[in-house]
Amino acid sequence: MEEGFARNELELRLAPPGDQELNLTHTKTTTNTTKHIFQEKDHNPSLLSLGNSYSTIISHTTCSGSKRVLEKSWLNESQTQTHKFSSLDTLNGTPWSSSCSKYYDQQKDMKKESLVAVLQNTTEKQQAFLTDASAVKNTDGPNTSQKRTAPAPVVGWPPIRSFRKNIASNNSTKVKVEPKEQKLAPPLKSANEKQVENSCNGLFVKINMDGVPIGRKVDLKAYDSYEKLSSSVDELFRGLLAAQRDPSDEKIQNDEGDKLITGLLDGRGEYTLVYEDNEGDRMLVGDVPWHMFVSAVKRLRVLKSSDLSSLFAGGRKQGKNRTETAVIQ
Amino acid sequence: MAYSFPEEVLEYVFSFINSDKDRNAVSLVCKSWYEIERWCRRRIFIGNCYAVSPGIMIRRFPEIRSVEIKGKPHFADFNLVPEGWGGYVYPWVIAMSRAYPWLEEIRLKRMVVSDECLELISKSFKNFKVLVMSSCEGFSTDGLASVAANCRNLKELDLRESEVEDLSGHWLSHFPDTCTSLVSLNIACLGSEVSFSALERLVSRCPNLRMLQLNRAVPLEKLPNLLRGAPQLAELGTGAYSAELRPELLSSLLDAFTGCKKLKGLSGFWDVVPAYLPAIYPVCHGLTSLNLSYATIQSPDISKLISQCQNLQRLWVLDYIEDGGLDILATTCKNLEELRVFPSDPYGVEQNVSLTEQGLVSVSEGCPKLQSVLYFCRRMSNASLVTIAQNRPNLIRFRLCIIEARATDYLTLEPLDAGFGAIVENCRELRRLSLSGLLTDRVFEYIGKHAKKLEMLSIAFAGDGDLGLHHVLSGCESLRKLEIRDSPFGDKALLANAAKLETMRSLWMSSCSVSYGACKLLGQRLPRLNVEVIDERGTPESRPESCHIEKLYIYRTVAGRRFDTPDFIWTVDEEGNAPLRIA
Numbered sequence: 001m002e003e004g005f006a007r008n009e010l011e012l013r014l015a016p017p018g019d020q021e022l023n024l025t026h027t028k029t030t031t032n033t034t035k036h037i038f039q040e041k042d043h044n045p046s047l048l049s050l051g052n053s054y055s056t057i058i059s060h061t062t063c064s065g066s067k068r069v070l071e072k073s074w075l076n077e078s079q080t081q082t083h084k085f086s087s088l089d090t091l092n093g094t095p096w097s098s099s100c101s102k103y104y105d106q107q108k109d110m111k112k113e114s115l116v117a118v119l120q121n122t123t124e125k126q127q128a129f130l131t132d133a134s135a136v137k138n139t140d141g142p143n144t145s146q147k148r149t150a151p152a153p154v155v156g157w158p159p160i161r162s163f164r165k166n167i168a169s170n171n172s173t174k175v176k177v178e179p180k181e182q183k184l185a186p187p188l189k190s191a192n193e194k195q196v197e198n199s200c201n202g203l204f205v206k207i208n209m210d211g212v213p214i215g216r217k218v219d220l221k222a223y224d225s226y227e228k229l230s231s232s233v234d235e236l237f238r239g240l241l242a243a244q245r246d247p248s249d250e251k252i253q254n255d256e257g258d259k260l261i262t263g264l265l266d267g268r269g270e271y272t273l274v275y276e277d278n279e280g281d282r283m284l285v286g287d288v289p290w291h292m293f294v295s296a297v298k299r300l301r302v303l304k305s306s307d308l309s310s311l312f313a314g315g316r317k318q319g320k321n322r323t324e325t326a327v328i329q
Numbered sequence: 330m331a332y333s334f335p336e337e338v339l340e341y342v343f344s345f346i347n348s349d350k351d352r353n354a355v356s357l358v359c360k361s362w363y364e365i366e367r368w369c370r371r372r373i374f375i376g377n378c379y380a381v382s383p384g385i386m387i388r389r390f391p392e393i394r395s396v397e398i399k400g401k402p403h404f405a406d407f408n409l410v411p412e413g414w415g416g417y418v419y420p421w422v423i424a425m426s427r428a429y430p431w432l433e434e435i436r437l438k439r440m441v442v443s444d445e446c447l448e449l450i451s452k453s454f455k456n457f458k459v460l461v462m463s464s465c466e467g468f469s470t471d472g473l474a475s476v477a478a479n480c481r482n483l484k485e486l487d488l489r490e491s492e493v494e495d496l497s498g499h500w501l502s503h504f505p506d507t508c509t510s511l512v513s514l515n516i517a518c519l520g521s522e523v524s525f526s527a528l529e530r531l532v533s534r535c536p537n538l539r540m541l542q543l544n545r546a547v548p549l550e551k552l553p554n555l556l557r558g559a560p561q562l563a564e565l566g567t568g569a570y571s572a573e574l575r576p577e578l579l580s581s582l583l584d585a586f587t588g589c590k591k592l593k594g595l596s597g598f599w600d601v602v603p604a605y606l607p608a609i610y611p612v613c614h615g616l617t618s619l620n621l622s623y624a625t626i627q628s629p630d631i632s633k634l635i636s637q638c639q640n641l642q643r644l645w646v647l648d649y650i651e652d653g654g655l656d657i658l659a660t661t662c663k664n665l666e667e668l669r670v671f672p673s674d675p676y677g678v679e680q681n682v683s684l685t686e687q688g689l690v691s692v693s694e695g696c697p698k699l700q701s702v703l704y705f706c707r708r709m710s711n712a713s714l715v716t717i718a719q720n721r722p723n724l725i726r727f728r729l730c731i732i733e734a735r736a737t738d739y740l741t742l743e744p745l746d747a748g749f750g751a752i753v754e755n756c757r758e759l760r761r762l763s764l765s766g767l768l769t770d771r772v773f774e775y776i777g778k779h780a781k782k783l784e785m786l787s788i789a790f791a792g793d794g795d796l797g798l799h800h801v802l803s804g805c806e807s808l809r810k811l812e813i814r815d816s817p818f819g820d821k822a823l824l825a826n827a828a829k830l831e832t833m834r835s836l837w838m839s840s841c842s843v844s845y846g847a848c849k850l851l852g853q854r855l856p857r858l859n860v861e862v863i864d865e866r867g868t869p870e871s872r873p874e875s876c877h878i879e880k881l882y883i884y885r886t887v888a889g890r891r892f893d894t895p896d897f898i899w900t901v902d903e904e905g906n907a908p909l910r911i912a
Contacts, residue, residue: 153676154734154815155407155408155409156404156407156408156409156814157407157734157789158672158675158705158730158732159406159407159730159763159787159789160407160671160672160675160705161406161407161490162408163490163518164622164671164675165675165676167623167625167647167671167673167674206412212865213411213865213895213896213897214411214412214413214865214897215411215412217408
């Protein structure tokens with residue numbers, strides 16, 4: 001029986017196999033046959049046991065204002081089977097398929113309030129899930145039939161590399177090709193048509209927005225007009241921008257309430273869309289015919305309209321400025 | 330000591346020991362062995378460029394000739410790692426340019442390489458031979474021109490799926506006429522045309538050229554000449570495999586392929602015109618590797634091809650192959666070891682091809698040597714997974730992607746816990762597993778219990794709570810890389826298994842339920858871990874500590890925290906702070 005834990009200190013004991021040096025406390029490494037008495041300020045029952053040699057005692061600082069020190073110890077396997085960790089109930093009302101809702105039920109009937117209660121007191125919604133759903137909208141291939149509503153596209157799902165996307169949209173024949181009737185092969189693209197990204201048929205360009213640290217990519221082949229591009233940019237960044245403005249605001253939903261990003265093309269909005277062409281010059285989006293724009297654009301930027309004049313006065317070529325300032329040891 | 334071997338003898342013995350694990354074991358025997366070994370180690374593999382620093386590497390191993398370094402986490406392949414994350418190879422190249430003048434080989438994966446880097450490489454190492462850049466970015470064809478022009482003894486230039494800023498195809502012409510050393514050239518990822526005559530001359534004057542992977546811009550008409558100039562080729566990646574139907578081109582191709590007696594691997598096949606496929610029939614029987622993952626040909630054409638490739642060991646293909654084609658694969662290719670089936674229409678809502686779980690079941694039945702699977706499909710059942718597991722207990726890699734997130738067993742509407750449980754229970758040698766479909770904590774219980782050899786696990790939209798993660802961290806003894814997205818795993822499991830993290834290479838968690846407070850604790854108490862919080866919403870210090878962070882990347886390191894992070898990444902330091910950087 002291990003006693004005498006210092007209750008008012010943060011205490012994390014590590015016990016990787018055979019390594020005594022990592023013990024940060026004065027207590028000894030235990031084996032998994034030792035029983036620990038679970039002690040916690042709120043006298044909550046134990047959580048979980050560890051069947052392996054990683055017996056770990058944790059003190060955990062809960063937050064949201066007050067620092068409370070908890071200590072938990074882990075009981076052996078036999079006492080654990082009926083316990084589950086409570087998950088934060090951020091999964092209720094998940095936008096994903098309803099068939100999974102029944103599996104997210106009784107995680108909450110845990111009696112350990114301290115950590116869980118504090119975590120449950122936060123006002124955040126299931127932002128983790130919604131963030132991705134409101135992120136880049138992948139372009140559907142031209143042949144998707146909409147018999148049922150497609151789920152909101154999610155970044156990075158399904159997990160395929162970008163150069164493997166859009167393969168089917170290359171192939172206009174969904175019907176099996178008869179061996180006898182062959183179409184003439186289309187002439188190859190001329191070397192002048194630049195593919196900024198090496199996907200089969202998409203034209204992905206990077207787009208950054210002032211005030212949003214992480215850039216995105218858009219597939220210009222998915223649009224056929226400046227208006228569609230503009231509204232897509234609005235959708236892309238609207239939610240992110242709202243989050244930037246109010247760091248404590250956890251809502252990422254962009255159904256309503258977030259300010260639309262308008263006037264990108266006509267200079268009347270708070271933001272303006274500009275691009276960098278194949279010669280490195282910065283140009284306003286919208287001046288040239290769409291197909292000319294697509295063949296010349298290399299990257300896009302959404303700038304604050306107030307910054308426009310200073311940028312065009314500078315007019316510097318944007319080189320490959322990678323931050324290569326790592327400290328060499 | 331009187332009985333010790335002379336150093337030269339030990340060194341000679343050590344020269345037969347090439348695996349990293351063995352070398353590491355040798356170095357732990359005693360101090361003198363450590364010393365001898367470090368002076369004669371020639372090859373080093375660094376799985377995480379931030380786990381160690383160039384200085385530490387150079388100090389310990391002064392005579393390295395070959396370096397392999399990996400940078401970004403695997404999920405960077407799917408755009409989950411924001412741009413600017415890091416993985417710059419420049420500090421390594423600078424340090425090595427001073428310390429390793431005789432460096433011969435650099436292999437990089439998911440790193441950022443600049444043109445300046447490439448130029449430095451080409452000028453610093455007089456005997457430089459091998460440059461492989463897999464999924465790298467940050468350089469242009471100008472950098473390639475430096476390499477072509479300055480590396481006198483270049484044997485391998487392999488650009489594998491890198492993102493290259495394609496300024497022009499002119500770079501290839503920078504290979505001097507005196508260059509005859511090429512063994513391997515892979516430019517498949519490049520967009521623009523290279524000069525065909527320069528390419529032809531280069532290919533025909535390199536008698537040792539074994540692997541040539543062209544880019545899409547090389548038209549089919551150019552292929553026969555190229556092949557005639559390199560009949561010794563073992564691996565070929567075609568360019569676009571399409572042209573107007575001309576009998577003389579077909580027979581010319583046929584001739585050229587017939588002349589390639591040593592061809593073992595084929596890839597490329599963009600824009601395939603099926604009428605030209607018969608040109609490769611002469612080589613099918615000898616093929617061990619076939620990559621049709623860009624070929625939009627339909628099942629009958631694929632099947633006709635496959636039925637002639639009796640010696641195939643590796644097949645990458647689109648789901649156009651359908652269950653029927655996979656049946657033929659199962660009957661024909663008894664030596665098949667690796668199968669990857671990619672989705673032709675990953676974002677389409679409806680199924681566009683008749684490929685189901687049945688195809689995979691067939692292959693698992695028919696191919697006794699099958700050990701590595703990557704399979705995209707739209708439905709799966711526990712029963713099929715159990716069948717696959719029982720058919721193929723020798724599986725080493727099993728990556729299943731059911732395209733709809735959280736899809737149930739389509740027959741019983743249950744989670745797929747039992748199916749994946751059967752996989753880990755039967756496949757005792759399983760080293761890599763990717764999960765998909767609806768999964769509860771149950772599946773992680775199975776994984777923790779059975780997957781003792783598992784080294785890499787990928788989880789998405791799975792689990793019920795911390796218990797799931799705890800099962801994995803406490804049970805999977807061999808776990809090195811864990812990547813998780815959109816799953817309700819949080820603080821408790823992480824903190825309970827904090828020590829485990831030091832035995833792993835890295836942990837990635839995005840859109841999970843980890844609080845900033847927990848990250849601070851981890852970073853504070855485990856100084857040999859870098860705990861990096863990625864959050865686009867500004868510093869996590871501005872929000873309550875119980876707030877969930879967006880993305881978390883934890884890795885063990887002996888190099889301390891890094892200083893090249895962009896402004897949306899916060900490293901928790903030893904005081905438990907994530908200090909604001911001076912912009």
